[in-house]
Amino acid sequence: MNAPLGVAVAGLGTVGCxxxxxxxxxxxxxxxxxxxxxxxVAVSARRADKERPVPVARYRWHDDPVSLAAAADVxxxxxxxxxxxxxxxxxxRAALEAGKPVVTANKALLAHRGGELARLAExxxxxLAYEAAVAGGIPxxxxxxxxxxxxxxxxxxxxxxxxCNYILTTMREHGRAFADVLAEAQALGYAxxxxxxxxxxxxxxxxxALLAAIACGTEPTFDALHIEGIRAIAPIDIAFAxxxxxxxxxxxxxxxxxxxxxxxxxxxxxxxxxxxxxxxGVFNAVQVHGDAVGTTLHVGPGAGAAPTGSAVVxxxxxxxxxxxxxxxxxxxxxxxAGEPAPMSAHEGxxxxxxxxxxxxGVLADVAACLRDAGVSVESMIxxxxxxxxxxxxxxxxxxxxxxxxxxxxxxxxxxLACVREPPRMLRIETL
Amino acid sequence: MNAPLGVAVAGLGTVGCxxxxxxxxxxxxxxxxxxxxxxxVAVSARRADKERPVPVARYRWHDDPVSLAAAADVxxxxxxxxxxxxxxxxxxRAALEAGKPVVTANKALLAHRGGELARLAExxxxxLAYEAAVAGGIPxxxxxxxxxxxxxxxxxxxxxxxxCNYILTTMREHGRAFADVLAEAQALGYAxxxxxxxxxxxxxxxxxALLAAIACGTEPTFDALHIEGIRAIAPIDIAFAxxxxxxxxxxxxxxxxxxxxxxxxxxxxxxxxxxxxxxxGVFNAVQVHGDAVGTTLHVGPGAGAAPTGSAVVxxxxxxxxxxxxxxxxxxxxxxxAGEPAPMSAHEGxxxxxxxxxxxxGVLADVAACLRDAGVSVESMIxxxxxxxxxxxxxxxxxxxxxxxxxxxxxxxxxxLACVREPPRMLRIETL
Numbered sequence: 010m011n012a013p014l015g016v017a018v019a020g021l022g023t024v025g026c027x028x029x030x031x032x033x034x035x036x037x038x039x040x041x042x043x044x045x046x047x048x049x050v051a052v053s054a055r056r057a058d059k060e061r062p063v064p065v066a067r068y069r070w071h072d073d074p075v076s077l078a079a080a081a082d083v084x085x086x087x088x089x090x091x092x093x094x095x096x097x098x099x100x101x102r103a104a105l106e107a108g109k110p111v112v113t114a115n116k117a118l119l120a121h122r123g124g125e126l127a128r129l130a131e132x133x134x135x136x137l138a139y140e141a142a143v144a145g146g147i148p149x150x151x152x153x154x155x156x157x158x159x160x161x162x163x164x165x166x167x168x169x170x171x172x173c174n175y176i177l178t179t180m181r182e183h184g185r186a187f188a189d190v191l192a193e194a195q196a197l198g199y200a201x202x203x204x205x206x207x208x209x210x211x212x213x214x215x216x217x218a219l220l221a222a223i224a225c226g227t228e229p230t231f232d233a234l235h236i237e238g239i240r241a242i243a244p245i246d247i248a249f250a251x252x253x254x255x256x257x258x259x260x261x262x263x264x265x266x267x268x269x270x271x272x273x274x275x276x277x278x279x280x281x282x283x284x285x286x287x288x289x290g291v292f293n294a295v296q297v298h299g300d301a302v303g304t305t306l307h308v309g310p311g312a313g314a315a316p317t318g319s320a321v322v323x324x325x326x327x328x329x330x331x332x333x334x335x336x337x338x339x340x341x342x343x344x345x346a347g348e349p350a351p352m353s354a355h356e357g358x359x360x361x362x363x364x365x366x367x368x369x370g371v372l373a374d375v376a377a378c379l380r381d382a383g384v385s386v387e388s389m390i391x392x393x394x395x396x397x398x399x400x401x402x403x404x405x406x407x408x409x410x411x412x413x414x415x416x417x418x419x420x421x422x423x424x425l426a427c428v429r430e431p432p433r434m435l436r437i438e439t440l
Numbered sequence: 441m442n443a444p445l446g447v448a449v450a451g452l453g454t455v456g457c458x459x460x461x462x463x464x465x466x467x468x469x470x471x472x473x474x475x476x477x478x479x480x481v482a483v484s485a486r487r488a489d490k491e492r493p494v495p496v497a498r499y500r501w502h503d504d505p506v507s508l509a510a511a512a513d514v515x516x517x518x519x520x521x522x523x524x525x526x527x528x529x530x531x532x533r534a535a536l537e538a539g540k541p542v543v544t545a546n547k548a549l550l551a552h553r554g555g556e557l558a559r560l561a562e563x564x565x566x567x568l569a570y571e572a573a574v575a576g577g578i579p580x581x582x583x584x585x586x587x588x589x590x591x592x593x594x595x596x597x598x599x600x601x602x603x604c605n606y607i608l609t610t611m612r613e614h615g616r617a618f619a620d621v622l623a624e625a626q627a628l629g630y631a632x633x634x635x636x637x638x639x640x641x642x643x644x645x646x647x648x649a650l651l652a653a654i655a656c657g658t659e660p661t662f663d664a665l666h667i668e669g670i671r672a673i674a675p676i677d678i679a680f681a682x683x684x685x686x687x688x689x690x691x692x693x694x695x696x697x698x699x700x701x702x703x704x705x706x707x708x709x710x711x712x713x714x715x716x717x718x719x720x721g722v723f724n725a726v727q728v729h730g731d732a733v734g735t736t737l738h739v740g741p742g743a744g745a746a747p748t749g750s751a752v753v754x755x756x757x758x759x760x761x762x763x764x765x766x767x768x769x770x771x772x773x774x775x776x777a778g779e780p781a782p783m784s785a786h787e788g789x790x791x792x793x794x795x796x797x798x799x800x801g802v803l804a805d806v807a808a809c810l811r812d813a814g815v816s817v818e819s820m821i822x823x824x825x826x827x828x829x830x831x832x833x834x835x836x837x838x839x840x841x842x843x844x845x846x847x848x849x850x851x852x853x854x855x856l857a858c859v860r861e862p863p864r865m866l867r868i869e870t871l
Contacts, residue, residue: 031590031732041770042589140587146733148587155586155763156571156579158473159462159753284739287718301462301750302577302740308715309736319732322590332586332763339472
C-alpha cells in the first residue's frame with residue numbers, strides 16, 4: 010500500500026460536506042480500490058463556526074483557501090468554492106503552479122477559463138479534473154474522455170439543469186405557468202432565491218461548454234455560446250407541443266456541422282419518442298453520438314451532496330491510482346479556438362406560435378411571409394373562436410430551413426398588423 | 441510524445457477488424473489523446489487468407505496466437521479469439537506471465553476464470569482490461585470501476601443481450617411466437633445459427649458475472665449463477681404483461697440482500713414506466729444503484745464491430761495513458777468468494793399464469809394452494825369461455841413473498857387436476 014493521498018477541501022457547502030462524508034464513510038473501501046488511503050488533511054471555508062452535516066473540526070483549518078496550495082501535506086486540492094474568479098481562481102492557479110493537481114466542481118470557472126487552466130496544469134505536469142462540474146453524479150466526463158476516447162464525437166445533447174427540467178416537467182404535468190412553478194420550486198428548495206443562473210440557461214451553458222470541449226477538442230468559450238432560458242415558455246406552447254407529439258426540454262447541444270461546431274443552450278421541442286423526452290424532474294441526461302459507438306445515453310442525478318460528492322471522489326481516486334489524462338481530452342495546446350458556428354447558419358425545423366386577429370386573410374398574410382423567406386410549412390393548427398374578439402393562436406411547424414431564413418420570416422410576420430403578440434418560436438430537434 | 445504502444449491483435453473477426461479500423465482510422469487523434477501512438481504490430485487468426493474488411497497483410501502474421509505474448513515489439517495483447525479455454529486462455533496466461541497487459545472482449549473466459557486471471561495479472565504487475573466484454577460500446581466497466589468508485593453499489597440491473605431484447609421486442613410488437621421470431625432473427629443475422637448462448641441466457645450471465653464482480657467485489661463465478669432464458673416466453677404472457685402494466689425483459693441482476701448477493705439472469709416483468717422498459721430492440725442498458733450517487737442509467741449498442749471496437753480502443757488508450765486499476769475494482773486477493781444468495785431466499789412479487797378447466801371451484805382450489813403457502817394475491821385476471829372446453833387462463837400477480845413459499849404454492853397448484861398445463865411464472869422486478 011502506497012502513502013496516503015493528502016486531500017485539502019476548499020469550500021464546505023453541500024458538495025464539500027458530501028465529498029467528506031464519502032471519503033470518511035468509505036475509507037477502507039476506497040483505500041482498497043485505490044491502493045492507498047485518501048486522507049482529508051486540511052479544509053477551508055468562509056466560516057469555521059457554521060453547523061455542518063460532517064464534523065470538520067478534526068481537520069486543520071485554513072482561513073485563507075489559497076494557503077492550502079502551499080501546505081506540505083496537501084497532495085491534491087479540491088476546489089468547491091465556486092465562482093468564475095475570486096478565491097476559486099486564485100486557489101486553482103496557486104495549486105497548479107505549486108505542482109499539485111486540482112479537482113473541482115466549478116463549471117463557471119472552467120467554462121470561462123478552462124483553456125488557461127488546462128495549459129497551466131500541463132505546464133506544471135499535473136491533472137485538472139472536474140467530473141463533478143458536469144451533470145452531477147453521472148460520470149460523463151470520464152465516459153467522453155476515456156470510455157469513448159476512440160470516437161470522433163459528432164453530437165452531444167444534454168438535459169443539464171435539473172431545476173429547469175423540474176419546472177418544465179411540473180408545468181406540463183399540471184398545466185401551470187412558469188412563474189407559479191418557479192415560486193413553488195423556490196419554496197421547496199429546488200430553485201435558488203436568485204434563479205437566473207438556472208432558468209436563464211447559464212448553468213446549463215457552463216456544463217455544455219465543458220462537454221463541447223471534451224467532445225470536439227475546442228477550448229471552452231462560454232462567451233461565444235448561444236444561450237436562451239425557459240422564462241418565455243408558456244403553458245399554451247407546452248400544450249401545443251403535446252398535441253403535435255413533442256415535449257419541450259431545455260437542451261445543451263454541441264454538434265459538428267459543415268459551418269463549424271454549434272454550441273447552444275435553448276428550449277427545444279423533441280419527439281415524445283426520443284429517450285431524452287422521458288427524462289423528467291431533476292434528473293440530468295447526456296446523449297452522445299460517436300462515429301464508432303453510435304448513440305449512448307447516460308442518465309442520473311444532476312445535483313445533490315452525495316451524487317456530486319460521488320463525482321469528486323471519482324476524480325480523487327483517479328489521482329490516487331495515478332491516472333493522467335489531458336483536462337479536455339487532448340493536450341491544451343491542441344485545443345481549437347472555440348468559435349461556434351453562427352446561429353444564422355443553423356439548419357433545422359421550427360415551431361411557430363402566433364396570436365392573431367380572428368378574421369379572413371390572416372393566414373394568407375402569414376403564409377406569404379413564410380413563402381417569401383423560402384420557409385416551408387410542415388403542419389398547422391388554427392382554431393377560430395368566433396364569439397370573441399380575443400386573438401386566437403395559429404401554430405405551425407416548418408420543414409428544415411436555416412435560422413437566417415426563419416428569422417427573416419419571423420420579422421416579417423411580427424410586423425403584420427393582424428399579429429397581436431410577439432411571435433413565439435422553438436427549435437425542433439429530432440436527435 | 442512517448443514511444444508508441446505496440447499492439448498485437450489475436451482474432452480477426454468482427455470485433456478484431458472493428459478495433460483495427462478505429463486504430464488506423466483515428467491514428468492521429470488517438471496519439472494526441474494518449475500522448476503516444478497506438479501501433480498494431482502483429483496479428484493472429486485461424487486463417488490468413490480470409491477476406492476481411494480491413495487490410496491485415498501490413499501487420500506481422502503469427503500462426504500461433506500464443507507466440508504474440510513473446511514478441512519483443514508487443515506491449516499489449518488484445519485477445520479477441522473467444523471461448524472460455526483453448527487458445528484464448530493460453531494466450532492470456534502467456535501474456536500476463538510475460539508481464540504484458542491484456543485487453544479482452546472475452547466474457548466467457550472472465551466469467552469462468554476472472555479471479556485466476558486477475559491474480560495472475562497482479563502477480564505480474566500488469567493490467568487485465570475488458571470494457572468490451574460487457575454491454576458492447578457502453579463504457580460501463582469504467583463507469584462502475586472508476587466513475588462510481590466512491591459508491592457501495594447496492595444493485596446492478598442490465599439488459600445485457602441484444603438478441604433476446606430484439607426477440608422480446610418483436611414478439612410484443614407483432615404478437616408473434618418465440619420460435620417464429622427467432623427464425624427470422626437468424627435469417628437477418630441478428631441471432632446465431634446455434635442460438636443457445638443468447639436465448640438460454642448464458643451470454644447475459646457471462647456479462648452479469650463481471651458486473652457483479654466489479655459492483656460487489658466478488659470473484660466472477662458463472663457456475664453459481666441462476667440462469668433462465670427466454671424460450672418459454674409465450675405471446676399470451678407478453679399480452680397479459682401489457683394488460684397488467686408491465687413489460688417482459690431478460691434481465692441480469694446483481695443485488696445485495698440480507699441473505700447475500702443475488703446474481704441471476706431470467707425474464708422479468710418490469711413496470712412499463714421503468715426506464716429499462718423503454719429499452720427496445722438490440723440496445724443494451726445497465727442501471728446502477730449506488731449508495732452515494734443514487735440511480736444512474738447507461739444505454740447504448742451492445743454489439744457490433746465499431747461499438748465493441750470502441751470499447752477495446754478505450755482500454756488500449758487507458759494503457760497508453762498509463763492508467764492502472766485492479767481488474768475487478770479491488771485487489772484480486774480481496775475478492776470475496778462468489779457464493780450468491782440462494783434463489784429460495786429471493787423475495788419479490790410474482791406473476792403466475794395457469795391454464796385451467798373452465799368449471800366452478802377451480803379458483804377456490806388455486807386460492808387455497810396460495811393461502812396454504814402464505815402467498816398473498818395482489819391482482820387477478822380470469823376469463824371464461826363458456827362455449828368451448830379448451831382450458832382458460834387464470835393470471836395472478838402476488839404481493840412480495842419468498843421464492844421458497846412461491847415454489848411451494850406452484851408445486852401444489854401444478855398438481856391440481858384442474859390445471860391443464862405446467863404453471864408459468866415470472867418474477868416481477870420493481871427496479
